[in-house]
Amino acid sequence: MRQSFVSLFRLTIGLLAVSAFAADAQLEHLLKNVETRYNKAKTLQVLFTEHYTPPRSASRTESGTLLLRKPGRMRWDYTQPQGKLFVGDGKYLWLYTPADNRVEKMKVQESEDMRAPLAFLLGKLNFDKEFRNLQAKPEGAATRITAEPKTENLPYSQVEFVVASDYSIREVKVTGFDHSLLDFVFSEEKVDPSLEAKLFQFQMPPGAHLEEAGQ
Numbered sequence: 001m002r003q004s005f006v007s008l009f010r011l012t013i014g015l016l017a018v019s020a021f022a023a024d025a026q027l028e029h030l031l032k033n034v035e036t037r038y039n040k041a042k043t044l045q046v047l048f049t050e051h052y053t054p055p056r057s058a059s060r061t062e063s064g065t066l067l068l069r070k071p072g073r074m075r076w077d078y079t080q081p082q083g084k085l086f087v088g089d090g091k092y093l094w095l096y097t098p099a100d101n102r103v104e105k106m107k108v109q110e111s112e113d114m115r116a117p118l119a120f121l122l123g124k125l126n127f128d129k130e131f132r133n134l135q136a137k138p139e140g141a142a143t144r145i146t147a148e149p150k151t152e153n154l155p156y157s158q159v160e161f162v163v164a165s166d167y168s169i170r171e172v173k174v175t176g177f178d179h180s181l182l183d184f185v186f187s188e189e190k191v192d193p194s195l196e197a198k199l200f201q202f203q204m205p206p207g208a209h210l211e212e213a214g215q
Helices: 002-040 116-122
Strands: 043-053 060-069 073-080 082-088 092-097 102-107 131-139 142-149 156-163 169-176 181-191 209-212
Touching (some): 002 156
Antiparallel strands (some): 043 060, 043 181, 060 073, 092 102, 142 156, 156 169
16 A cells, blocks of 8 residues: 555656646747747837726726837827826836826936836847746636746836737736736737837927936
């Protein structure tokens, strides 16, 4: 009986090892296909809905259109709230809030904006380079990937990606070190649309007040 138990135990351990290897291989295959999809793209256009929940405060929901252009350009055109604009020109980030006609300007490297985790899509996407402790679980026909950033001096502690069967990213959820949550849901993705460079050059609105970080 003891020999049978030992044999069964060894078989179980072997099956678990094979299962873990298969799961790792499936995750690696999934990540490589996502990387291929976005690394081949020069530009990207997608509709977004943004849910932000600050610590101990009520959440808010905003939406609009996100435009990406390599290298390092992004533009968030908000329809809710109307007129809000967030632009990254590769060197600076610009945030315009029409409610108080104010513009905030900051260097990309110094930004703690929670939209920053999406910036990796603007370069060469490499999950192994950017993240650690990658785990995956099925979510209907999609897969939810949970990861932690490898760099410690970032304003967030965890990122979740929901990847569809065509390897497009449909959701990105960012958890901040202050326990805030920022959840982006994407739809109607267009790969390599024609996007003019001037879309990523911020223009000061008339009469807007400029605030520069660090000054």
